[in-house]
Amino acid sequence: MVAELLRELSAVVRAEWGKAWSVPAAVLWLGAASVIALVTAMTLANDVVHAVSTGELPPGSIVPVRDVLGPVVSFAQIAVAGFALHLVTPEYAAGSIGPAFLATPRRSVVVAAKTAVAGTVAATLGAVLGPVSAQLAELVLGDHAGEPVPLVQASAGAAGVFAAAALIAVGLGFLCRSAVGALSAAFVLLVVTLAAPGSAGRWLPGPAGATLVDGTADLSRPLALAVLAAWSAVTLGLAVWTVTRRDA
Numbered sequence: 001m002v003a004e005l006l007r008e009l010s011a012v013v014r015a016e017w018g019k020a021w022s023v024p025a026a027v028l029w030l031g032a033a034s035v036i037a038l039v040t041a042m043t044l045a046n047d048v049v050h051a052v053s054t055g056e057l058p059p060g061s062i063v064p065v066r067d068v069l070g071p072v073v074s075f076a077q078i079a080v081a082g083f084a085l086h087l088v089t090p091e092y093a094a095g096s097i098g099p100a101f102l103a104t105p106r107r108s109v110v111v112a113a114k115t116a117v118a119g120t121v122a123a124t125l126g127a128v129l130g131p132v133s134a135q136l137a138e139l140v141l142g143d144h145a146g147e148p149v150p151l152v153q154a155s156a157g158a159a160g161v162f163a164a165a166a167l168i169a170v171g172l173g174f175l176c177r178s179a180v181g182a183l184s185a186a187f188v189l190l191v192v193t194l195a196a197p198g199s200a201g202r203w204l205p206g207p208a209g210a211t212l213v214d215g216t217a218d219l220s221r222p223l224a225l226a227v228l229a230a231w232s233a234v235t236l237g238l239a240v241w242t243v244t245r246r247d248a
Contacts, residue, residue, distance in 0.1 A: 005109070012104055012113035020087055020117055029083035030125060033162075037076040041133040044068045045140035052144060064146040068137040070214035073130065073158045074194060077209065080125065080162045081169035081186040084118035088173030089182055107243045115170050115236060122166035123159040130158025130213075157213040157221075164228035165190055168205060171235030174243055189231070205231045 020026050045068055051057040091097040104110050131151040138145045169186050176182040193206035201207045202219045208227035211219045219227075 005106075008104065008106065009109050009112060009116075012109050013116050016087065016110075016113045016117045020121070023086075023090075025086045025090075026083060029079055029086055030121070033076045033079035033083070033125060034129060036079055037072050037129045037133045038136060040072045040075050041068060041137040042140055044071060045137045048141060048144055061144055062146040063141060063144055065134055065138050065141070065149045066147070066214040068141070069130070069134050069149055069154060069157075070210045072133045072137070073126070073161050073213045074191065074206065074210050076129065077161055077165040077190055078183075078187055080122045081165045081190060082183060084122065084166035084169035085173045085179055085182050085186070087114045087118055088170055089177065089179040092173075092177040093179070101243075108240045111170070111174060111236065111240050111243060115167055118166040118170050119163045122162040126158035126160070126162030127155045129162075130154040130156075133158075154213075160212050160225055160228065161209040164205065164209065164232050167232035168235045171232070171237075171239040174239035175235070203227055 045063075048057065048061070048063050048068075052059060052061050091100060100110055101107050131154045134149045134151070134154040138148055165186070168189060169182065172182040172185050172189075173179075176185060189205050190209065191206055193201060193204035194210060195201075196204055196207060198207075202211065202224075205228055208219065208224040208231075211224040212221055212228065215221055
């Protein structure tokens, strides 16, 4: 039974991987995430340098690189969520989700396959963009760069945040069926919640993701990762529950 399920999942993952790259939207979303990350890193770092040069900040001001990397990852993750939604919502719009479910009677396998593709791509992108953005910010800050972010930490933090954003987005795609609705919900959960009060906000995916990258909030990194994992599990669990109980 388990071996059969694994073979079925493997086959569906291969199919979903091929579908993911069959249209330019996937590359465009991932390219957008990369551009957002790099431009944000340069802009925030340059703002510090400019503020020192104009006297808005005292001469010799030092800014920890993590203070730049946190917003970089937080802003870029919405484009990663867009990539993940591209795996789900267009099929509802085109009506092709029905045949996909018919071809794979276990609808949970379809959700798992899309989740695997989205999570793998998102984590890989984060593992690369995290350290690159940190190094770029440190380079632009120059003498104003404070404590650097270890490359392994930057890579792991960004990979974790991007993967969680992708998993949550896949779940929202199945729940909302609409690209606009799902992306709006993802934006609220991943970005708008960054403004939530610290006491309650730390249990939301936005602040938890920021903590995983910069480690400045009143929440340990392992606990922040657990919060992101919990949100991902709940969202995907609801998605599986929903698709198995309603028409495609």
